[in-house]
Amino acid sequence: MRAIVSACLLGAPVRYDGGSKLNAAVAELASKLEVIRVCPEGSSGLPVPRPPAEQRDGRVWLQDGTDVTLQFEHGADIAFEAARRSGAPLAVLKAKSPSCGVHLIYDGTYTGRVIKGEGVLARRLEKEGICVVTEKTVESCKPSVEHPVAIVLGSGLGHLGQLVKPVRRIDYHDIEGFPQSARPIAGHSFEATVGSIDDVPVIVYPGRIHLYQGYSAAEVTSLVRHAFRLGCRDIIFACATGAVPGNAHKGLGIITDQINLTGRNPLADWDELRDVDTPFVDMSTAYSPYLRTIARGVADDLGIAVEEGVLAGVLGPSFETPAEVAALGKLGVSYTGMSTVNEVIMARALGMNVLGLTLAANDAGAADTTHETVLAEAKKHGSDFESLVRGVLHLL
Numbered sequence: 001m002r003a004i005v006s007a008c009l010l011g012a013p014v015r016y017d018g019g020s021k022l023n024a025a026v027a028e029l030a031s032k033l034e035v036i037r038v039c040p041e042g043s044s045g046l047p048v049p050r051p052p053a054e055q056r057d058g059r060v061w062l063q064d065g066t067d068v069t070l071q072f073e074h075g076a077d078i079a080f081e082a083a084r085r086s087g088a089p090l091a092v093l094k095a096k097s098p099s100c101g102v103h104l105i106y107d108g109t110y111t112g113r114v115i116k117g118e119g120v121l122a123r124r125l126e127k128e129g130i131c132v133v134t135e136k137t138v139e140s141c142k143p144s145v146e147h148p149v150a151i152v153l154g155s156g157l158g159h160l161g162q163l164v165k166p167v168r169r170i171d172y173h174d175i176e177g178f179p180q181s182a183r184p185i186a187g188h189s190f191e192a193t194v195g196s197i198d199d200v201p202v203i204v205y206p207g208r209i210h211l212y213q214g215y216s217a218a219e220v221t222s223l224v225r226h227a228f229r230l231g232c233r234d235i236i237f238a239c240a241t242g243a244v245p246g247n248a249h250k251g252l253g254i255i256t257d258q259i260n261l262t263g264r265n266p267l268a269d270w271d272e273l274r275d276v277d278t279p280f281v282d283m284s285t286a287y288s289p290y291l292r293t294i295a296r297g298v299a300d301d302l303g304i305a306v307e308e309g310v311l312a313g314v315l316g317p318s319f320e321t322p323a324e325v326a327a328l329g330k331l332g333v334s335y336t337g338m339s340t341v342n343e344v345i346m347a348r349a350l351g352m353n354v355l356g357l358t359l360a361a362n363d364a365g366a367a368d369t370t371h372e373t374v375l376a377e378a379k380k381h382g383s384d385f386e387s388l389v390r391g392v393l394h395l396l
C-alpha cells in the first residue's frame with residue numbers, strides 16, 4: 001500500500017526553522033508502507049530558515065507580513081503532482097500547517113490558535129478523493145496493551161477468535177449489561193478472549209445478541225461499552241449480511257456508512273449513558289475513513305476481492321421481501337443485516353474508531369436463504385476474512 005506523508009513527520013529537516021521532529025507513530029506506519037514524502041513548503045522555493053507562515057482570509061502570510069500565497073500554491077502543485085502520479089489512496093499530513101493542515105489550520109495570528117480550514121495541499125488531495133488525515137489520527141488508532149483493538153464477530157465469522165494468543169477469557173454473562181438469560185445461536189460463542197493476534201493486543205468477541213431475539217438496544221451494545229471500559233479505542237465489527245442486487249455481490253465488503261432501520265437507538269436509553277459525553281452524536285463519518293482506506297489497501301495488496309457500500313440495519317429476524325429489497329436498492333443500500341448499526345452508534349458515542357467489515361452471504365431477498373446457507377458462505381470466505389483482519393491489524 002502506498003501513502004503520501006509530510007516529510008517533517010518523518011524527521012526530515014524541512015520545517016520553516018530548519019528543525020525536524022519525528023513522529024514515532026507515523027514513522028512506524030511509514031516503515032510498513034511504500035511512502036511518497038512531500039513537503040510543499042520545501043518545494044515552494046522559500047528560504048529556510050524564515051519566519052513561520054499561517055493562513056488568513058484564504059491567503060498565506062509570513063509573520064513578517066510577506067504574502068507567500070503564490071509560493072505555497074506552487075509548492076502544493078509540485079507535491080500534488082507527485083501524490084497523484086503515485087496513485088496513493090492515503091495521505092498523512094502534519095496537523096495545523098497552512099500547507100498540510102486538515103480541517104484545522106493556524107489562524108494567522110501567530111498565537112497558536114486554529115480555525116476551520118484546509119492546508120493548500122490538503123485541500124487539493126481531498127478534492128482528488130484521497131483520504132487525508134493528520135498524525136493525530138494515526139496516533140489515536142495505534143493499539144497498545146492499554147488500548148487493545150476490539151473485534152466483534154458475527155454469524156459464522158467467530159473462528160477468527162482461534163487466532164488469538166489468549167491471556168484471559170471473559171464469559172459474556174460477567175459483562176455488565178449483558179442479559180444473563182442469553183444463550184448463543186448457531187455460529188456464535190459467548191466467551192470473549194483478551195490476548196494478541198500477531199503481537200497486536202486485541203479483545204475478540206466471537207458472537208453477539210440481536211434485537212430480534214427480544215433484547216434492547218442497550219443490551220445488544222453492552223459488548224461495545226465493555227470494550228470501551230477495557231481501554232479499546234479501535235473497534236472492528238464484522239457481520240453477515242445480504243447483498244442488495246444491483247448494488248453489491250456476495251462476498252466480503254467494507255461498510256462505508258449505514259442507515260438504521262431497526263427503529264431503535266441505544267442512545268435513547270438514558271440509563272446506559274454514563275460513559276457517553278452527549279447522546280447527540282456526530283455520525284457524519286461513523287465508519288473511520290482512515291481505517292476504511294487501510295482495509296481497502298490491505299485487500300488490494302493481498303488480492304482479496306472486497307466491495308464497499310452502505311449497510312442498512314433492519315430488525316429481522318425474517319428476511320426481506322422483494323419490495324423491501326427494491327426499496328433498499330433505491331436508497332443506495334449495498335448490504336442489509338440484523339446487527340451492527342446500533343453497536344456503531346454506541347461506539348461513536350464513546351469516541352471509538354470504527355471499521356465495519358461484512359460478509360454478504362446471500363443475495364438479499366433470495367428465496368433459498370437460511371441460517372445454514374449463511375454459515376456455509378461464511379466458511380467459504382473465512383480465510384480471506386482472516387487475512388484482511390490480520391493485514392489491518394499489522395498496519396495499525
Ligand code: SF4
Binds near residue numbers: 016040041042094097
Ligand atoms: S507541514 Fe508540510 S509543508 Fe510544512 S514542513 Fe511539514 S511537510 Fe513541509
